[in-house]
Amino acid sequence: MIHLPHDDNTCGWYNALPKQPKQALLTGAQKADYVVLGAGFAGLAMARRLAEHAPNARIALIDAQRIGQGASGRNSGFVIDLPHKFSLEHPDPAHKQRLLSLNRFAIDQLASLVAKYNIDCQWSAAGKYQGAVGARGEAYLDHFEHLMTDLGEPFEHVTGTDLAKVLGTNYYSRAIYTPGGYLVQPAALACGLGANLPKNIEVFEHSPIVRLEKEQGGWLLQGEHGSIKTPQLLLGTSIFTREFGFLKNRLLPVMTFASWTRPLNDKEMQQYTGLLDWGLTPADHAGTTLRMTADRRIIIRNTYQHVAKYGNSISDKLRQEIQNDHRKVFLARYPQLVDVPxxxxxxxxxxxxxxxxxxxxxxxxxxxxxxxxNGVGVAWGTVSGTLLADYVMGATSQSLDDIQQVTGMPSLNPPEPLLGLGVKSRIKLAKWQSRSEI
Ligand SMILES: Cc1cc2nc3c(=O)[nH]c(=O)nc-3n(C[C@H](O)[C@H](O)[C@H](O)COP(=O)(O)OP(=O)(O)OC[C@H]3O[C@@H](n4cnc5c(N)ncnc54)[C@H](O)[C@@H]3O)c2cc1C
Incomplete structure (x- = not known):
């Protein structure tokens, strides 16, 4: 038995899309030169690059769900250039520069695909605010400012009424704005990329792979209604990679949650008073991510959970509890929008x-x-997927060297239940310490 992904069908981004075209299922006994498993940003990029290298090969891209229904379609839509806080603190400055240039590689690639295929996904060079609520967050911002200065990266301080004019709230004491990040409607981007793949890629959706067997001449992937054999398998399955016996005790499954409003009407926009199309991540990473979309929706994202039984959708009861928490966070920022559900x-x-x-x-x-x-997979999935295909094809490049320099082996985890208890107490502690910033 393996855990299969069963994401809930309550994701706002996916539900806001027009009806997606009919999908093909994996049936019969098939063969392919390359199989890419998982059609999130990583798998989409792997398949595209393989096809560019081998336009006559048969490439199968398989997902257990529809494209856009997994994490790639349900995130907050920040396509980051600046690496994560922990990576920014890496002692080697060259390591940070490599991460920056890899993320920028991804941004350039996505920008050119969005333009080439006219993908309607609210792609926007909006940059990113990192916001502090109080003293704890401000201390993080001071630290972030030093890191930006050391990296030679441009940033701006935004405070007081200038910040309130953007965000439509006085809730934040100050923010640092960095211009290089992009914002996107993630499900629209994933589906748009999936709809514009090279012709020699065949996409199979709703086709969970339930068993992987090594056979003479390659790998047999057994699905629920068919199978496919291939000599070359590329996994873009994120946490589910563990289910096939790889990196088994090295990956940790984490869930995080988001809620959004309906689009504000004209009257509510006047009450809101802020701008459209911005995104703010918390100065203290355990805080709240906030976005106002180009189409007038406000999004709240916070709360982390270690999910030993990942793959299952959360219960309605837990969803309601999380929504209640998100509601408090929303009303603390926008009490004037109390009637916006x-x-x-x-x-x-x-x-x-x-x-x-x-x-x-x-x-x-x-x-x-x-x-x-590590939770920043829009850019990372794209660049690592592209370069993995280069690696498989024996290509060489500076970017491929860079990614090999900055990646490695995730460390071993202690066994359950020790692991679960450890992660749960760390998340709890971080939540408590950051309570003033949530
Ligand atoms: C609420 C939320 C907010 C986030 N915000 C951001 C953000 O703003 N910016 C950012 O960069 N990242 C963000 N992230 C993280 C980001 O979504 C992930 O890092 C990213 O989606 C990883 O992409 P991926 O392609 O590697 O994996 P995934 O998108 O998880 O794709 C893996 C795919 O594999 C498929 N699969 C798994 N097992 C099987 C199987 N047995 N058979 C067939 N298919 C299988 C799944 O269905 C899935 O589609 C957020 C995540 C969440 C949940």
Whole structure:
């Protein structure tokens, strides 16, 4: 028995899309030159790059769900250039510069695909605010400012009425704005990329792979209604990579949650008073992510949970509890919008590792993976997926060197239940310490 992904169908981003075209299922006994498993940003990028290298090969891209229904379609839509806090604190300045240039590689690639295929996904060079509520958050901002200065990266302080004019709230004491990040409607981007793949990629959705067997001449992937054999398998399955026996005790499943409002009407926009199309991440990473979309919806994201039984959708009761918490956070910022309801609340799972290291490379004969994005997988999935295909094809480049320098082996986890208890108490402690910033 393996855990399969069963994301809930309450994700606002996916529900806001027009009806998606009919999908193909994996049926019969098939063969492909390459199989990419998992059609999130990592798998989409792997398949596209493989096809660019091998336009005559048969490439199958398989997902247990529809494209856009997994974590790639349910995140907060920040396509970050600046790496995560922990990576920013890496002692080697060259390591940070490599991460920056890899993220920028991803941004350039996504920007050119969005333009080339005219993908309607609210792609926006909006930059990013990092916001503090009180003294604890401000101390983090001071630290962040030093890191930006050391990196030679541009930033601006935004305070007082200038900040309130953007955000439509006085809740934040100050923020640092960095211009290089992008915002996107993530489900629209994932579906748009999926709809515009090279012709030699066949996409199979709603086609969970339930068993993987090594056979002479390659790997047999057994689905519920059919199978496919391939000599070369690329895994873009994030936390589910563990289910096939790889990186088994090294990836940690974490869930986080979001809620959004319906689009504000003209009267509510006047009460709101802020701008459209911005995103704010918390100065203290355990705080709240806030976005106002280009189409007038406010999004709240916070709360982390270690989910040993990942893959399952959360219960309605838990969803309601999380929505109630999100509501408090929303009203603390926007009491004037008390009559604006949340229409959707959803959760999503991604993989982190204890040493904050991403895996990139070969796992077995003919099996390759990029796994463990540590929660910033829009850019990372895209660049690591692209470069993994280069690696499989034997290509060389500075970016491929860079990614090999900054990735490694996620560290081993202690066994359950010790692991669960440890992660739960760390998350609880971080939540308590950050309570003034949530
Ligand atoms: C609420 C939330 C907010 C977030 N905000 C951001 C953000 O703003 N910016 C950012 O960069 N990141 C964010 N993240 C993290 C980001 O969503 C992930 O890092 C990213 O989606 C990882 O992409 P991926 O392609 O590696 O994996 P996934 O998107 O998880 O794709 C893996 C795919 O594999 C498929 N799969 C798994 N097992 C099987 C199987 N047995 N058979 C067939 N298919 C299978 C799944 O269905 C899934 O589609 C957020 C995550 C959440 C949940």
């Amino acid at each position: 949340f229409t959707h609340s959803w959760g999503g799972t991604y993989a982190i590792s204890r040493n904050f290291t991403n895996f990139f490379g070969q796992l077995d004969d003919g099996v390759f993976a990029s796994a463990c994005d």
